[in-house]
Amino acid sequence: MKKIFKIFIYVFAGIIVLAVGGYVYMMTQYPKVIPPPDLKITPTAEMIERGKYLAYGFAACMDCHSTRDFSKFTGPIAPGSEGKGGEDFSEGVGLVIAKNITPDKETGLGNWTDGEIFRAITMGLDKDGEALGPMMPYPFYRNFNEQDIYAIIAFIKTLKPIKNETPKHSFNFPLNLIFRTLPSEPDFKKLPDKNNKLELGSYYAGSCMICHSPMEKGEFIKEKLFSGGVAFPLPKGGYVKSSNISPDKETGIGNWTKEEFIKKFKSYQLPENQNIPVKDGEFNTVMPWIGFSTCTEEDLGAVYDFIMTHEPVKNKVEKFSATGFPQGN
Numbered sequence: 358m359k360k361i362f363k364i365f366i367y368v369f370a371g372i373i374v375l376a377v378g379g380y381v382y383m384m385t386q387y388p389k390v391i392p393p394p395d396l397k398i399t400p401t402a403e404m405i406e407r408g409k410y411l412a413y414g415f416a417a418c419m420d421c422h423s424t425r426d427f428s429k430f431t432g433p434i435a436p437g438s439e440g441k442g443g444e445d446f447s448e449g450v451g452l453v454i455a456k457n458i459t460p461d462k463e464t465g466l467g468n469w470t471d472g473e474i475f476r477a478i479t480m481g482l483d484k485d486g487e488a489l490g491p492m493m494p495y496p497f498y499r500n501f502n503e504q505d506i507y508a509i510i511a512f513i514k515t516l517k518p519i520k521n522e523t524p525k526h527s528f529n530f531p532l533n534l535i536f537r538t539l540p541s542e543p544d545f546k547k548l549p550d551k552n553n554k555l556e557l558g559s560y561y562a563g564s565c566m567i568c569h570s571p572m573e574k575g576e577f578i579k580e581k582l583f584s585g586g587v588a589f590p591l592p593k594g595g596y597v598k599s600s601n602i603s604p605d606k607e608t609g610i611g612n613w614t615k616e617e618f619i620k621k622f623k624s625y626q627l628p629e630n631q632n633i634p635v636k637d638g639e640f641n642t643v644m645p646w647i648g649f650s651t652c653t654e655e656d657l658g659a660v661y662d663f664i665m666t667h668e669p670v671k672n673k674v675e676k677f678s679a680t681g682f683p684q685g686n
């Protein structure tokens with residue numbers, strides 16, 4: 358009996374040593390240090406225009422980094438809050454708040470070098486070289502084109518500086534360790550050829566994929582691309598699930614023509630569609646309809662063409678619940 362007890366203590370001590378060792382290893386070896394590139398962006402009017410197009414549209418920076426007014430349908434950006442941060446992405450992970458990306462010197466990016474901003478967007482490291490959480494979708498921007506990232510930086514530097522302190526993140530175990538391993542060197546894509554619609558659509562459909570494709574262990578499930586059903590908490594309680602936008606005729610958008618698809622997006626350019634009041638407990642959505650409505654018909658059409666090359670997936674999605682949050686999401 359005594360001997361067994363001793364063995365138990367040894368094993369237990371062994372496990373603790375391994376666990377502590379592993380913890381210390383992860384905390385000291387990760388994130389991998391990647392120095393910010395020595396970069397000085399000389400903005401042109403054309404670059405700023407391109408950056409604005411992406412930041413409001415397919416890159417969706419402004420949707421996450423501004424205040425969204427969910428007393429209205431699709432949560433339009435509250436005027437005057439552009440880039441100030443503060444939206445809460447903590448659900449299930451600890452504490453993480455979108456940061457102030459305006460050029461304010463104390464609370465925003467005013468004192469960051471272009472290289473540091475570039476590194477944050479494409480490699481997921483903050484000014485001090487600490488890992489950002491992947492709710493800042495740098496694993497997606499690492500596949501953008503470099504010139505487009507320069508353009509986005511040129512644009513966000515034109516935002517009105519807003520003083521707004523945002524708290525530092527704090528992730529639950531083991532995410533605090535896992536997130537440290539994610540920052541890595543970018544893998545930039547070439548700019549898509551405008552005449553190659555599928556290449557163009559594939560370049561722009563990344564954000565659609567993130568919200569509309571279910572994942573397993575951080576990877577898209579190949580057979581379920583664009584089949585929807587991913588749940589997002591709604592700020593007023595309950596949740597909304599992304600639609601099935603695979604080409605399935607019954608449960609997806611297989612019956613939508615390209616014109617209908619483009620028209621649905623463009624309808625959110627109308628001021629009356631940007632001001633639809635929503636009461637607590639009524640259907641609302643995180644789909645950034647208003648931001649995407651600024652995308653060109655050509656680019657939206659290319660996204661449609663690209664989505665339509667995928668397998669139709671049968672998956673009926675109940676989009677909305679006024680209460681609760683589904684397990685395992």
Ligand code: HEC
Pocket residue numbers: 412416417418419421422446453454455456457458466474477478483484488489490491492493494498509513525526
């Ligand atoms: C889905 C929401 C989302 C989108 C889209 C998004 N961000 Fe973020 N971003 C975040 C969150 C949340 C954080 C804070 C992460 C953390 O603290 O770990 C963040 C952090 C950052 C930081 C680091 C700032 C700091 O003080 O540490 C920068 C810079 C940044 N984002 C810029 C951008 C730009 C530019 C874009 C568009 C190309 C963008 N973000 C798109 C959610 C988002």
Ligand code: HEC
Pocket residue numbers: 415417561562564565566568569589597598599600601602610641642643644645649660676
């Ligand atoms: C932040 C997450 C998010 C992003 C990014 C996103 N969607 Fe959505 N989308 C949703 C949610 C949630 C719904 C369901 C609620 C609604 O209808 O708005 C939806 C609905 C839709 C619908 C309506 C389908 C129907 O049955 O009525 C279409 C079409 C669509 N999305 C296409 C896209 C495309 C194309 C992109 C990329 C350009 C995209 N979405 C990006 C979350 C997102």
